[in-house]
Amino acid sequence: MxxxxxxxxxxxxxxxxxxxxxxxxxxxxxxxxxxxxxxLQKFSYVILHLSETASLHRxxxxxxxxxxxxxxxxxxxxxxxxxxxxxxxVRRFTxxxxxxxxxxxxxxxxxxxxQIVALPSMRTPAFxxxxxxxxxxxxxxxxxxxxxxxxxxxDRMLKIANGANFARRTPFENLxxxxxxxxxxxxxxxxxxxxxxxxxxxxxxQIDKLTHMRRCSVLAAHIGKLLGAEQxxxxxMRSAGLMHDIGSLALFFHNGSDYSRAQxxxxxxxxxxxxxxxxxxxxxxxxxxxxxxxxxxxxxxxxPAIGSHHDANLPDDDLLLLxxxxxxGYLNSxxxxxxxxxxxQYLPVFARARAENTAMKPVSSVPAAPKIADLGDDPDAVSExxxxxxxxxxxxINFYLKEELGKIMMSGFRFADF
Numbered sequence: 001m002x003x004x005x006x007x008x009x010x011x012x013x014x015x016x017x018x019x020x021x022x023x024x025x026x027x028x029x030x031x032x033x034x035x036x037x038x039x040l041q042k043f044s045y046v047i048l049h050l051s052e053t054a055s056l057h058r059x060x061x062x063x064x065x066x067x068x069x070x071x072x073x074x075x076x077x078x079x080x081x082x083x084x085x086x087x088x089x090v091r092r093f094t095x096x097x098x099x100x101x102x103x104x105x106x107x108x109x110x111x112x113x114x115q116i117v118a119l120p121s122m123r124t125p126a127f128x129x130x131x132x133x134x135x136x137x138x139x140x141x142x143x144x145x146x147x148x149x150x151x152x153x154x155d156r157m158l159k160i161a162n163g164a165n166f167a168r169r170t171p172f173e174n175l176x177x178x179x180x181x182x183x184x185x186x187x188x189x190x191x192x193x194x195x196x197x198x199x200x201x202x203x204x205x206q207i208d209k210l211t212h213m214r215r216c217s218v219l220a221a222h223i224g225k226l227l228g229a230e231q232x233x234x235x236x237m238r239s240a241g242l243m244h245d246i247g248s249l250a251l252f253f254h255n256g257s258d259y260s261r262a263q264x265x266x267x268x269x270x271x272x273x274x275x276x277x278x279x280x281x282x283x284x285x286x287x288x289x290x291x292x293x294x295x296x297x298x299x300x301x302x303x304p305a306i307g308s309h310h311d312a313n314l315p316d317d318d319l320l321l322l323x324x325x326x327x328x329g330y331l332n333s334x335x336x337x338x339x340x341x342x343x344x345q346y347l348p349v350f351a352r353a354r355a356e357n358t359a360m361k362p363v364s365s366v367p368a369a370p371k372i373a374d375l376g377d378d379p380d381a382v383s384e385x386x387x388x389x390x391x392x393x394x395x396x397i398n399f400y401l402k403e404e405l406g407k408i409m410m411s412g413f414r415f416a417d418f
Contacts, residue, residue, distance in 0.1 A: 007022060007023055007024055007030070007031060007032065008020050008021060008022040008023070008031065008032040008035070009021045010035065013100065013103075016043060016044040016045060016103070017043060017044065017045045017046075017047065017100070017103050018039045018042075018043045018045070018046050018047070019046075019047045019049055019096070020032050020035060020036055020039075020046065020047070020048050020049060021049040021050075021051055022048065022049070022050060022051065022054045023051050023053050023054050024053065024054055024055075025054070025055055025056075025057055026048075026050070026054060026055070026056050026057060026060060027057040027059055027060065028057075028059055028060060028062075028063040032048070033048075033060075033063065036048060036073065037067065037068075040067070040068065040069050040072055040073070043072075044072065044103070044106075045072050045073075045074060045103045045106070046072060046073050046074075047073075047074045047075075047076060047096070047099050047100070047103075048073060048074070048075045048076070049076040049096055049099075050075070050076060050077050050078065050082050050083075052078065054082065055081070055082040055083070055084075056075075056077075056082065056083045056084070056085075058084055058085055060085075061085040061087055064087050064089045064090050065087070065089050067089070067090070070089040070090050071090075073090040073091075074090065074091050074092075074093060074099045074102060074103070075090055075091070075092045075093070076092075076093050076094070076095065076096050076099050077092055077093070077094065078094055078095065101282045102282065104282060105281070105282035105283040108254075108281065108282065108283055109283055109287060109288050109291050110291075112250055112251075112253070112254045112288060112292075113250070113288070113291050113292050113295050115253075115254070116202075116250055116253060116292060117292075117295050117296065119202060121198055121201060121202050122198070122202065122296065124153075124198065125146055125150045125153050126153060126191055126194045126195055126198060127195065127296055127297065128146065129143060129146055129153075129187075129191055130188070130191050130192075130195065130296065130297040130298070130299075131297040132146070133184065133187070133188050133191070133297075133299075134297055134299075138184065140176065140179045140184065140187075143175075143187065144175075144176070147175060153194070154175060156194055156197075157175060157178075157187075157190045157191070157194060158172060158174065158175060158178070160190045160193045160194060161175070161178045161182070161186070161190055165193070165238065166182070166186075168181075175187070178190070185232055185235070186235070188299060189235045189236075189238070189239055192239045192242065192243065192298070192299075192302075193239075193242070195243075195296070195298075196213070196214075196242050196243065199246065199249060202249075202253075203249045203252070203253060206248075206249055206252055209245060209248050209249060209252070210249075212245065212331060212336070213241070213242055213243070213244065213245050213246075214242065215331060215335075215405060215408065216241040216242070216244060216245070216324065216327045216328050216331060217238050217239070217240075217241035217242035218238075218241070218404065218405075218408060219241065219326075219327035219330060219331070219401050219404060219405065220237040220238060220240060220241030220323040220324050220326075220327040221234060221237050221238035221241065222327075222400070222401065222404040223237065223323045223326060223327060223350070223397075223401075224237040224238070224323060226350075226354070226391050226392070226397075226400060227319070227323075227350055227353055227354050227357060227392075228354055228357035228358060229319070229357070233319065233320065236301060236302070236320050237319075237320055237323045237324070239299075239302060240302050240305035240306075240320050240321070240323070240324045241305075241323070241324050241327055241328075243293065243298060243302055243305070243306055244289075244305050244306055244309050244324050244328060245285065245289065245328075246289045246292055246293060246306060247284070247285030247286055247287065247288040247289020247290070247292065247306065248285040248289070250285070250288050250289065250292050251277065251281065251283075251285050251288055254281075255281075258280050258281060259280075261280055262276045262277050262279070262280040262281065263276070265279065265280065266338065266339060267338065270339055271339060272310065272339050272341075273285070273310060273338070273339065274286060274310050284310075286306070286307045286308065286309065286310060286311075287307065289306045289307060290303055290306050290307030293306050293307075301320065302320075304318060304320070304321040305320060305321045305324040308321060309321065309324050309325050309328055309341070310325075310328075310341045311341070312341065312342075314346070316346060316349045319349070319350070319353060322343075322346045322349060322350070325341060325343050325346065326343040326346065326347075326350075326397070326401075327401070328340075328341070329341050329342065329343035330343070330397075330398060330401045331405075334398060334401075334402065335405070344394045347392045347393060347394055347397060348392070350392040351391070351392040351393065354391065354392060
């Protein structure tokens with residue numbers, strides 16, 4: 001098709017990708033958009049490629065939302081002014097080569113997930129129970145039917161329930177008692193702990209990353225404690241920190257040498273981790289992690305923490321996601337000395353939430369942190385301890401996280417202990 005007869009050009013790239021390059025203003029009634037909707041029925045991906053003279057009308061935002069398969073549409077937009085709105089329905093790229101790389105990468109994600117899920121360790125009763133728990137109305141009797149046949153899993157779950165993470169003074173005698181005290185959500189959290197243990201056996205050669213994930217879990221949960229979070233949110237923060245980097249485990253499993261190359265590139269060029277991964281793999285650990293999490297039935301509320309913990313400009317109403325971003329950012333910047341996602345901008349969100357929680361109920365006391373103000377040339381100088389409402393200020397939050405991490409280190413932390 002030529003631009004003389006139609007206001008676009010159609011190009012086919014193999015049997016799975018169609019490209020529509022357009023000129024002028026594109027609106028829902030544009031011939032190119034009509035062709036795009038038709039091509040979605042025949043091709044795995046359709047790339048809408050804006051030329052230098054093209055732009056999208058604002059009405060296209062709603063039009064994209066109404067597409068039957070928006071995940072199959074990629075938009076190439078060289079300049080911001082060519083697209084006067086943001087959309088999370090379809091994915092945007094600044095150049096055609098990146099969009100094409102992404103079409104190939106989608107197959108990589110599906111292939112890696114399929115490879116991992118096919119492992120014998122990933123087809124155990126714990127994963128089957130997580131699938132069952134997707135039903136919000138499930139009765140414990142249904143879970144019990146599985147556990148009666150799986151003594152080992154039942155014993156493991158009871159051991160986790162009686163561990164330090166659930167802080168139960170009187171040990172549970174059976175899982176029915178767990179449900180009576182913690183509810184079905186408690187069973188789900190226990191299962192996530194068990195799934196992490198399974199991942200630890202599958203990816204046993206990645207001890208550093210597994211340790212990072214456990215530390216992030218502890219710190220995210222500590223943020224919940226400082227916040228005065230209610231118990232269910234506290235559990236979820238711990239689980240989110242625990243599972244946030246399963247995509248990194250999967251990327252290393254897929255190709256360890258390329259994963260190491262991406263990490264070396266990140267350090268040498270001071271790149272963001274996802275940028276380095278995109279350059280080497282064409283995908284990021286966030287995308288792969290979210291796809292894997294969906295496949296193994298990780299709860300929906302944990303997916304943002306898995307798939308977005310390095311993103312910028314996150315919504316400030318998701319305390320679960322933000323607790324992981326802060327914990328992970330602290331570990332990256334203060335402990336591991338690698339590039340990290342800035343997290344200070346979200347601290348006021350937690351300060352406000354803590355103030356609201358404090359107004360409703362007493363928040364457990366926390367140790368005093370040094371208030372670091374203008375210290376001149378003396379890096380060791382500190383002033384008086386801050387008031388409680390200054391906990392979520394920088395650098396005070398770093399003090400509390402460092403203190404909590406120190407407790408882990410002093411206790412002789414080993415991944416095998418968990």
